[in-house]
Amino acid sequence: MAVRRVDRIADPWGTRTPVGPGEPWPARVDEHLAAGAEPDRWVQTASVLHSDGDAYDVAVQDGRIVGVRGRAVDRVNRGRLGPKDLFGWQANASADRLTVPLLRRDGALRPASWDEAMGAIVDRSRALLAERGPGAFGFYTSGQLLLEEYYTLAVIARAGIGTNHVDGNTRLCTATAGEALKESFGCDGQPGSYDDVNHADAIALFGHNVAETQPVLWARMLDRLEGPRPPRLLVVDPRRTIPARRADVHLPVRPGTNLALLNALLREVIAGGWVDVEYVVAHAIGFDALRETVAPCTPEWVARICGVDAGAIREAARLVGTAQRLLCTVLQGVYQSHQATAAACQVNNLAILRGMLGRPGCGVLQMNGQPSAQNTRETGANGDLPGFRNVANDDHVADLARVWDVDPLQIPHYGASTHVMQMVRHLEQGTLPFFWVSATNPLVSLPEARRIRDVLASEDVFLVVQDLYVTETAAVADVVLPAATWAEKTGTLTNADRTVHLCERAVDPPGQARSDLDIWLDYAQRMGFRDRRGGPLVHWHDPESAFEAFRACVAGRPCAYDGITYARLRGGSGLQWGGERLYGDGRFPTDPDVCETYGRDLLTGALIDETAYRAMDPAGRAILKAAEYAPPPEAPGGEHPLRLATGRTLFHFHTRTKTARAPQLQAAAPDVWVELAPADARRLGLGEGDVAEVVSPRGRIEARVRVGGVREGVAFVPFHYGWWDRPGGASRAANELTITAWDPVSRQPLFKAGAVRVTKLADADGRAAPAPTNTASAPVGADLPPTRGGPDAEVVETGP
Amino acid sequence: MRLAAAIADVRAAEARIAAELDAVAARHPGEHDVVHVARALAGLAEANLAALAPHAARHGAAGDPGPAAGDPAPAAPDPALALLRDLRRLHLRYAEASIDWVLLGQGAQAARDAALLDAVTAAHARTLRGLAWTVTRLKEAAPQALTS
Numbered sequence: 001m002a003v004r005r006v007d008r009i010a011d012p013w014g015t016r017t018p019v020g021p022g023e024p025w026p027a028r029v030d031e032h033l034a035a036g037a038e039p040d041r042w043v044q045t046a047s048v049l050h051s052d053g054d055a056y057d058v059a060v061q062d063g064r065i066v067g068v069r070g071r072a073v074d075r076v077n078r079g080r081l082g083p084k085d086l087f088g089w090q091a092n093a094s095a096d097r098l099t100v101p102l103l104r105r106d107g108a109l110r111p112a113s114w115d116e117a118m119g120a121i122v123d124r125s126r127a128l129l130a131e132r133g134p135g136a137f138g139f140y141t142s143g144q145l146l147l148e149e150y151y152t153l154a155v156i157a158r159a160g161i162g163t164n165h166v167d168g169n170t171r172l173c174t175a176t177a178g179e180a181l182k183e184s185f186g187c188d189g190q191p192g193s194y195d196d197v198n199h200a201d202a203i204a205l206f207g208h209n210v211a212e213t214q215p216v217l218w219a220r221m222l223d224r225l226e227g228p229r230p231p232r233l234l235v236v237d238p239r240r241t242i243p244a245r246r247a248d249v250h251l252p253v254r255p256g257t258n259l260a261l262l263n264a265l266l267r268e269v270i271a272g273g274w275v276d277v278e279y280v281v282a283h284a285i286g287f288d289a290l291r292e293t294v295a296p297c298t299p300e301w302v303a304r305i306c307g308v309d310a311g312a313i314r315e316a317a318r319l320v321g322t323a324q325r326l327l328c329t330v331l332q333g334v335y336q337s338h339q340a341t342a343a344a345c346q347v348n349n350l351a352i353l354r355g356m357l358g359r360p361g362c363g364v365l366q367m368n369g370q371p372s373a374q375n376t377r378e379t380g381a382n383g384d385l386p387g388f389r390n391v392a393n394d395d396h397v398a399d400l401a402r403v404w405d406v407d408p409l410q411i412p413h414y415g416a417s418t419h420v421m422q423m424v425r426h427l428e429q430g431t432l433p434f435f436w437v438s439a440t441n442p443l444v445s446l447p448e449a450r451r452i453r454d455v456l457a458s459e460d461v462f463l464v465v466q467d468l469y470v471t472e473t474a475a476v477a478d479v480v481l482p483a484a485t486w487a488e489k490t491g492t493l494t495n496a497d498r499t500v501h502l503c504e505r506a507v508d509p510p511g512q513a514r515s516d517l518d519i520w521l522d523y524a525q526r527m528g529f530r531d532r533r534g535g536p537l538v539h540w541h542d543p544e545s546a547f548e549a550f551r552a553c554v555a556g557r558p559c560a561y562d563g564i565t566y567a568r569l570r571g572g573s574g575l576q577w578g579g580e581r582l583y584g585d586g587r588f589p590t591d592p593d594v595c596e597t598y599g600r601d602l603l604t605g606a607l608i609d610e611t612a613y614r615a616m617d618p619a620g621r622a623i624l625k626a627a628e629y630a631p632p633p634e635a636p637g638g639e640h641p642l643r644l645a646t647g648r649t650l651f652h653f654h655t656r657t658k659t660a661r662a663p664q665l666q667a668a669a670p671d672v673w674v675e676l677a678p679a680d681a682r683r684l685g686l687g688e689g690d691v692a693e694v695v696s697p698r699g700r701i702e703a704r705v706r707v708g709g710v711r712e713g714v715a716f717v718p719f720h721y722g723w724w725d726r727p728g729g730a731s732r733a734a735n736e737l738t739i740t741a742w743d744p745v746s747r748q749p750l751f752k753a754g755a756v757r758v759t760k761l762a763d764a765d766g767r768a769a770p771a772p773t774n775t776a777s778a779p780v781g782a783d784l785p786p787t788r789g790g791p792d793a794e795v796v797e798t799g800p
Numbered sequence: 801m802r803l804a805a806a807i808a809d810v811r812a813a814e815a816r817i818a819a820e821l822d823a824v825a826a827r828h829p830g831e832h833d834v835v836h837v838a839r840a841l842a843g844l845a846e847a848n849l850a851a852l853a854p855h856a857a858r859h860g861a862a863g864d865p866g867p868a869a870g871d872p873a874p875a876a877p878d879p880a881l882a883l884l885r886d887l888r889r890l891h892l893r894y895a896e897a898s899i900d901w902v903l904l905g906q907g908a909q910a911a912r913d914a915a916l917l918d919a920v921t922a923a924h925a926r927t928l929r930g931l932a933w934t935v936t937r938l939k940e941a942a943p944q945a946l947t948s
Contacts, residue, residue: 135947164943415939422940425830429880431948604837606932607939630840740832747833 004797008032009668009789010774012083012650013211013219015797018227022199022360025220028799029079032086033059033067035792042069044570046493046501048144048486049084049653051174051368052214053495055574056081058089058487058506065089065487065507074573076194076499079799082215084653086795087665089487091658092507096469098482099511109470109480114512114522117479121436122526124462128434129161134412138165138423138432141381142439143173143370146491146503148546149516150372150381151553152538153438156520158380159404160529160537164412165432167420168382169440172749173369175419176335178377178384179746180344180366182597183625184352186590186618187388187558188377191351191582192327192363194497197221199361202323204234206347207258207333208367211242212650212775214496218243234319236261237333238645239675239716240709241776249316252711253306255645255752256338256632261313262346263629264302267294268317269353276355283586284352285616286624293626305629307711325361326354332369332647337752338632341745342602345625352622358584365496369648372493378559379550383417383747386550387557388596391416392610395593403553405531419747420446421740427455436464438516439483443472444655444722447738447749448698449731466519471657472722483516484509490543491517492569498576500561502569517543558589558596583622590618602627605744632753633741640696640755642680642715646734647752650775652720660725664793671770672732674703674758675716678780681707688782689764696756699736705758706769708780715756718771803911806904807861811852813897815868817930818845820893823870824886831883834937841930848923855916880945884938891934897927 004015008030017026033039039059047054055074059067068089070079101117102109112120128136139157141150150168157166178188185191197203197220211218224231225246235247236258244250253261269275270291280287299310299317306313320326328351334343348364356362368374380386389396391413401408418426424446426432435456446452456463457476465474466481474480488509494500509515514522521538529537540546544566551561564575589595598613600606602625616623636643651668652659659665674694676686686692690705694715703717710716717734726732739754771777772787825838853864871889876882901924908916 133947135944412943414943418944421832426944426948428830429878431880431944600936601929601932603840604929604933605833605936606929607936608932630843633836633839741836742833744833744837 001798002800005794006797007789007793008083008086008795009664009793010787012215012774013222014080015799016226017223017800019198019223020228021201025078025198025223026800027072027078028797029070029072030081030086031067031069031796037061037066039066043487043504043506045487045503045506046574047085048371048493049088049658050082050214051370051373051496052076052082052216053371053499053501053574054081054085054216055501056085060506063507065092076495076574077216080216080219083651083665084659087662087793088658090663091661092485092487094469094661097510097513098467098469098480099513100482102480104478109477117481118522118526120479121464121523124434125527132433134162135165135431136433137161137163138426138435139163140420140423140435140437140440140442141168141376143168143170143373143376145372145439145516146489146493147372147375147379147550148491148543149520150375151379151386151550152517152520152546154380154386155404155538156524156529158411159406160524160527162410162412164414165418165423165426166381167417167423168376169445170370170373170376170382171420171747172445173332173335174373175383175748176340176344176743176746177330177366177368179341180348183341183345183599183602183623183745184348185583185588185622186595188384188596189558189578189582190365190496190498191357192365192497193576193580194220195580196327196361196363197224199325200231200327201325201361202232202234202319202327204320204326204328205243206236206328206330207335207337208329208331209237209239209241209243209333209776210329213331213369213648214367215650232319232323234316238711238714239776249312249319251306251308251312251316253308254711255643255714257306258334258337258343259339259346259627260297260302260305260629262343262350263294263297264299264313265317265320266290266346266349266353267297268299268314269321269350270294272317272321274321275353279355279586280353284622284624285618286626290349290624290626293628320350320354326351326356327361327363327365329365329367331367333752335748336750338750339627339630340743340748342627345602345627349624352624358581358586363581368496371495374494374496374498378494378554383419384596387554388559389557390596392598404537405533406537407532421742421747421749424452424455427461430460433460434462437473438466441471441473441655441657441722443476444733444735445719447735447751448740449733449735450699451740466516469657470724471655472724481519482511482513483519484513489515489517492547494577498578499574500564500569500577501574502566517546587620588622590623591620599623599625600745602745603630634739634754636713636755640757642756642758643713644696644737644754644756645714645716645752646719646738647716649718649720649777650772652718654720655722656720664789668787668789669770669772672701672703672718672721673706673769673771673777675706675708675710675771675777676758677710677712677714678707679712681705684758684760686758686760687764688779689768690760691762692758693761694737694756694758696737696754698739701732701734701736702761703732704767704769706771706777706779707782708777715758719751803904803907804859804861806900806907807852807856807859810897810900810904811849811856811861812868813893813900814845814848817893817897818842819868819870820890821845824890827873827886828883837933841933844926844930848926851919851923855919880941880948883941884945887934887938887941891931891938894927894931894934898924898931901927
């Protein structure tokens, strides 16, 4: 065993431990402790600042968190941690944590007791239920709470209040993953496993900047790339990301054209004779319609749409067409772009056509953006019913009503749950006077920020916010509830490859802060929600009993948590529900009585009804859903000649509520920037570090320019930066610029669409853009000091 | 042969759909999905008109009907109900076009005009996608509009 000290801001992925195909990934334990710390105990936990699900232990000394250490035993990370896990824990002890409830009185938020705060919420709830009915209530939650909390919220909202207005900010990150899986395989559930990285001979990353969104998963891929017999790598991304630099083929497509590209790839795979005909005949339907749809999509035609070379498209098709063990992954480059679900489904189609499912190295990872996004989908805290039940299937609704012991009519099932952008519309129209936001910051994270500010700050809306700090959203709330966070409460969360982890309470929350679970249990108790026999609707009282109630709710469903208990989760590795991989037998949950959806038209979102679905006779076969390319909204041109793409970057998460309060992370990317291609920058008279104005038809921001590796014609702006730590300054939120538009199937907003112009405001004056140099944001043509963390960012790595 | 009359009917119906999609999108700029999907559906209506053009010429149907005018806005007390009424009428426009495609398809079959029949089959499927979308969107909008 070697012990190394590594600056993990400078080297975010750590030291290589190369592996060959089929070999187990060696452990490498990453540890970071505060200077002089001597922990008196270690407490088990998992990541909450990304979706990889890395397992680690929290070091506790005198009741405070003093560091973290990866868990070597865990299947996901084998001891490794990414920068946000290594340093993000410091945000827990931030001096500006909320410690008491706040209540708006005489126009200002003032400290209040829990009784006063909850009393205000309950009074308003009772009055509105009586006057306006359940449709007056909207609940908007997160992708960062715990399974037990989501499930409790889902029961309260859907059966207690009985509203259909329930969604999570997972709408912004993972909605398309869930919808694409449902459309192709009948039901949500990740087919693949991270272990597929260790077996694949080809990896294709579609809009997935894995090096920044899941650094430890990228470390796993890097170890394959630097080991014997490495996999070939295809990267589709308009930016020259770290993975793109390592790719055999990099296709920097124009944002919004993924579907065109994928249709061409499928056309070439079919034309090349690379279809696993036996597999498709036995295990899929819809091949003829798919072939007909993609037939006109020649590489030359698509090359013009996507702005890439036709030869490179052919090369990419050969790469995925001739692979023996192909792993495809998908993330926001697809999910937050035009025709999101349609494009994500074509990646599923690629795996189906090639018979690349359910075997080692053969898989699809429709990734998640957040640590517990998967749980919102399983528990019904987003747009789905709990347990992957089909809202259009009356038997499924009746079964859920049986579990909750309520009348089926008490559970709204006249259609899919109201997605958040539609809730915003209801808020705007005054039909949603009660809006409860938990662990998310919509004022900064939803598109067209000016509109969202107007809507949520309106006096007609009773806004409840539970959070750790006074976020931009909390600042305009009527009631602010101080929440306990990760390591201050116990519960589970499930990552993108279905691995369930337990997070234990390691320290006390500050002041009077309470866990989100306790807040909702209190609300349910005060509201007196009852089941049909007169017992309490929410009949659990702590995390473990909530987990067991959830397990009972999903028993017999495709996401059954059979055999997964707190006892088994303690001490060892995280556990996958459904086993290592799904669909190894080529049988899919598409049977009409089992499936989670009857599907939608991928172009319009029109629902397919049960009769039409039954007529397709899927009978346990996967569904090859086809869609034709259509141009994205708001084409660049005229006054707004550049296409805007917003996105996540390595050192921050969401709106920086936690990562800005971790000094190493904040210093690595302290302020917003706009990335331009060298040719665009030249044309606009802009150089590295110049201050520019970025303007769309909806708003403007100011940002320094990073001349970088983004494709020509595109302006990239990171979406992390709001205004809580910059009072009085000009807004720098990327969402000042974004367009209000969403995918018709997944209803995921299009953050990588809309047009902008960039003009110079001031010279750089010797300063560079506040962007990292060791990520996709690396400078082109400028020799800048490299991003470093210094002594405070030194991490002890123990490995081979 | 009276196929020319049936062709003229279906062309007029599709042109009305295209006009109505534009009108509905213009009247409801705050319903962002309606605006965007209407654009995609207008593309399907245009594809239908284009697919029919060679057959119209062949069967001596009157020249291109040209752009139709959208219907005037239906009376409604508030924007949510106005959306319901607009989408409801759009639905009826689609239903009208759908049955016109059925009639033309029957005629094409009886006339053993295989090329026309193929065009009708493909076009009718596109019209049905619009019809299905109006049902979906109406079902989504109705609960809040009718109970709030």
